[in-house]
Amino acid sequence: MVLEQTKTEDRAAFDEGPLEEILDSFSAQEGAVIPILQRAQQAYGYLPEEALRMISKRTGFSLAQLYGVATFYSQFYLQRRGRHVINICDGTACHVKGAPRLVTTLEEELGIKAGETSPDYRVTLEVVYCLGSCALAPMAVIDGQVYGRLVPEKVLKLVRELD
Ligand code: FES
8 A cells, every 4th residue: 555655656756857858869869778778767766667658659669678678787777766875795705704794783773674775765775795895895885985894883873874
């Protein structure tokens, strides 16, 4: 019921303006579906169904083709994400140095599980596997910023400072 309501609100709130502009700017370029999806995602933070429907209408790609592209590339998101994205690395080096404790601490603090977004869309918590900075283990990337040698108290402080 709550989910249905949120979905309805999201649909009502969909602003076609930014996507109109994006589609206009690509109108001369046939087949530019990936850059259109990228720009749409930049504009909305993810790819809402309404956006995919509009893109389908204007480009001639079927909705199924667009979903195919959007689900194939990990850079695209079909679910609305939080304003802040926390990636905790749980690759081998980070795991050994305490990443699971960081994850548990944040799950308790935020009241969500890894992979979920808080109901107020403030934060998305994700677990990733080796970001190539093992010397900083355990590490996290919060809104694109790298933080190393984390302990639960430090990660809690960082997350509490997010608006
Ligand atoms: S295991 Fe975490 S950065 Fe490599």
